[in-house]
């Protein structure tokens with residue numbers, strides 16, 4: 001790999017911005033919540049918090065859904081799916097349910113629920129299976145299929 005190519009993260013993804021390498025979680029939080037900061041820097045904070053992986057970082061990422069940027073909120077949902085911490089579920093359920101929320105954020109929140117693989121997301125995913133926005137209904141269908149698939153894989157272990 002040459003130095004000019006973005007790195008693959010521990011999550012197997014090539015992220016749109018490399019994780020911030022300096023600073024504390026508190027500093028990442030500050031940059032993440034700073035509406036004046038460059039989007040690249042805010043995303044670097046997102047990926048640093050994801051890599052930190054603590055419950056505190058999940059909480060910080062969840063709190064950043066107050067951000068004005070739909071792109072950033074979409075990214076938050078994406079990394080919360082990667083982190084697979086059920087602690088994020090109430091926030092993700094709320095994002096999917098919010099008719100004022102951007103469709104791509106709702107799509108990503110649904111997919112994150114599938115990635116987290118917790119059956120408690122089923123009722124909300126089922127409720128939006130018939131949503132008129134295909135990005136939402138299709139994401140709910142995929143997430144429910146993923147939950148089914150994981151359950152079957154679990155049974156087949158025994």
Ligand SMILES: [Fe+2]
Nearest residue numbers: 074104107108
């Ligand atoms: Fe997406």
